[in-house]
Amino acid sequence: MHLCRGNNRGAWFGEGSYAPIAEKLFNGLAVERFLLEFDSERARGFAPLRLVPKDKSVVLGLITTKTGSMEQADDLLRRIDEASQHFPMEHLALSPQCGFATFAEGNPLSWDEQGRKLELVVATARRAWGE
Numbered sequence: 001m002h003l004c005r006g007n008n009r010g011a012w013f014g015e016g017s018y019a020p021i022a023e024k025l026f027n028g029l030a031v032e033r034f035l036l037e038f039d040s041e042r043a044r045g046f047a048p049l050r051l052v053p054k055d056k057s058v059v060l061g062l063i064t065t066k067t068g069s070m071e072q073a074d075d076l077l078r079r080i081d082e083a084s085q086h087f088p089m090e091h092l093a094l095s096p097q098c099g100f101a102t103f104a105e106g107n108p109l110s111w112d113e114q115g116r117k118l119e120l121v122v123a124t125a126r127r128a129w130g131e
Contacts, residue, residue, distance in 0.1 A: 002035040004098055017044035026052040033057040038079070039064035039097035046079075049087035058087055061097030063121060068113035076124045094125045 003018075003025075018025070018036065026034065026048075034052065037043060038060050052058055060083055062076050076094070083092055100114045109117075 001029060001031045001033070002098070003037065018048040019044075022048035022051040026056070031056070033059060035059040035061060035095065037061040037097040038083075039066070046083040046086045049083060052087055054088060054091065057091045057093060058083070059093040059095045061095055063094075063096045063117050065096045065098050065100050065109065065114075065117070068109045070113075070116060071120065073120065073124045073127065076120075077128055080124075080128050089129075094121055094128065096121065 033056065036058060038046070039062055049058055060080065062079055063071055080089075080092065080094065096117060100109060
């Protein structure tokens with residue numbers, strides 16, 4: 001299940017921690033995986049991940065699809081490590097925070113920027129979890 005904070009043409013619509021909804025969200029839905037946006041400080045940290053049942057997976061949406069600016073792999077690795085303090089590393093994964101074309105108009109990224117971001121996902125995941 002993907003939780004979206006809005007992604008229309010690079011704009012966002014919501015902010016705040018997952019904490020107020022974490023207990024019901026993570027324990028009340030019959031899903032195997034949560035795809036959560038963590039591409040900015042609006043998500044307010046990883047502490048709510050401690051409430052996710054250990055038989056589920058969490059995909060960390062750390063790479064923004066709202067702009068073409070590139071994240072730094074070392075920053076992403078640090079944030080993955082922070083998340084693993086609240087939820088087991090073997091049940092974490094990495095992805096962009098949302099799709100590149102959530103709406104018909106898409107987001108203000110070129111094809112090359114999108115490709116570089118996907119390459120960054122792969123390279124960072126290999127460093128974090130190994131081949």
